[in-house]
Amino acid sequence: MNPRLLLLVPLLLILPVAIASLGYQWHWNWFPLLDLDNAPAFSAYLMTLSLDKIGIAIILCTLSAVALYGWRPRTGQYLVFFFCLMAALGSAFITKSVAKQYFKEPRPYVIWLAEEGRLTDSKSFYAQLPLTREQWLSDSLSDFSEQEVPNWLKLHWQDEVSYSFPSGHSIAAMTIASFYCLLFAYRRRSRWLIAGLSLWAVGVCYSRLLLGLHWPIDILASSLLGTLFGMSGAYAFIYWDKRELTAVWHK
Numbered sequence: 001m002n003p004r005l006l007l008l009v010p011l012l013l014i015l016p017v018a019i020a021s022l023g024y025q026w027h028w029n030w031f032p033l034l035d036l037d038n039a040p041a042f043s044a045y046l047m048t049l050s051l052d053k054i055g056i057a058i059i060l061c062t063l064s065a066v067a068l069y070g071w072r073p074r075t076g077q078y079l080v081f082f083f084c085l086m087a088a089l090g091s092a093f094i095t096k097s098v099a100k101q102y103f104k105e106p107r108p109y110v111i112w113l114a115e116e117g118r119l120t121d122s123k124s125f126y127a128q129l130p131l132t133r134e135q136w137l138s139d140s141l142s143d144f145s146e147q148e149v150p151n152w153l154k155l156h157w158q159d160e161v162s163y164s165f166p167s168g169h170s171i172a173a174m175t176i177a178s179f180y181c182l183l184f185a186y187r188r189r190s191r192w193l194i195a196g197l198s199l200w201a202v203g204v205c206y207s208r209l210l211l212g213l214h215w216p217i218d219i220l221a222s223s224l225l226g227t228l229f230g231m232s233g234a235y236a237f238i239y240w241d242k243r244e245l246t247a248v249w250h251k
Contacts, residue, residue, distance in 0.1 A: 009181050010227050012198040013174055017205050017223040020216040031108045031212035037147045044207035045152060051169050051204060056176075060085070063180045063197075071187065071241075080240050085179060088233030092175045092226055096168045105165035109157055109212035113140055126163065133161040153211065160213055166222040167214045170205045174226025175233075177201035182234035 020030065034041040049055055068081065106122035113119045118140035125133060141154045178201075181194050205219040 006182075006231070008185065009178050009231060012181065012194070013177055013201055013227050014220075014223045016202045017170075017219055020206065020209060021220050023216070030206075030209035030216065031112065034210050036153055037150045041150075041210065042152070044210045045156065047200075047203045047207040048156070048169060048211065048213075050200070051172055056172065059176065063176070066189070066193070067180055067183045067187065074241070077241075081237055084233040084237040084240075087236075088175050088179055088229045089172065091229045092171045093168075095225055095229075096166055096171050096222075099166050100163040103165045104163050105215070105218070107160070107164040107213055108215060112212060113137075118143070130161050134158045137161065156211070157213075164214055165218045166225065167205070167208050167218045168222075169208055170214070170219040170222035171226040171229075173201040173204035174223045175230040178227040178230030179234045180230075182231050183237070186234075186238050 023030070034044070050059065064081070064085070068078075071077070104126065106126060110119065110122050110125055114121050114125075119125055119136065125136060128136065137154075137158045141149060141157070144154070177197050181197055184190075184194050184197070205223060208214040208219055209216065
């Protein structure tokens with residue numbers, strides 16, 4: 001494995017996201033930065049939707065087909081590939097779930113609604129059961145016009161009533177991107193493919209900021225963790241592939 005590959009992937013994924021934290025230190029509030037009823041905000045929403053149940057299934061199937069295309073088949077190759085991928089995504093999911101319950105960081109939109117006088121305070125909000133939180137949100141958002149908060153964002157906020165830190169979408173996007181980017185680089189796939197995948201993952205992270213669902217530290221930590229999990233899974237598969245190739249040569 002070329003050591004430069006192990007440096008290139010984190011630079012492509014983590015460095016652009018780190019800029020968001022710098023902007024926040026300079027008092028650049030990412031939310032509400034966009035006019036929520038305009039095309040850029042809806043584009044961010046579509047980026048977020050790329051990781052819903054259907055979107056993530058399509059992405060994983062497509063990227064797996066591209067990654068494995070032309071790869072000399074070996075016994076158990078697909079099983080090992082699936083295991084490495086699922087181990088990376090599973091580690092990301094478990095880490096995200098445990099961290100949310102430990103840190104209990106309120107989401108930006110909850111803070112914003114409290115500041116606007118639409119919610120009492122974030123502590124009272126998160127003290128409720130998820131179904132009650134959804135109802136509170138529905139009530140607090142009912143007075144906002146379509147121009148202030150569009151209906152698609154109201155519904156999305158009501159689906160996202162858990163804690164903020166870390167970002168589940170960001171850690172999933174970064175795990176997927178780092179896993180496949182490392183495999184694409186190893187297989188010498190097109191650089192544009194690697195760049196496009198990296199741009200998508202970074203775009204998902206920023207969409208979470210712009211829609212008021214996460215803080216910069218959320219997506220930065222998620223980028224670090226997702227890149228670690230994704231590259232570990234890809235490296236495990238590459239290591240297995242090299243061992244199998246060496247075994248074939250010595251037969």
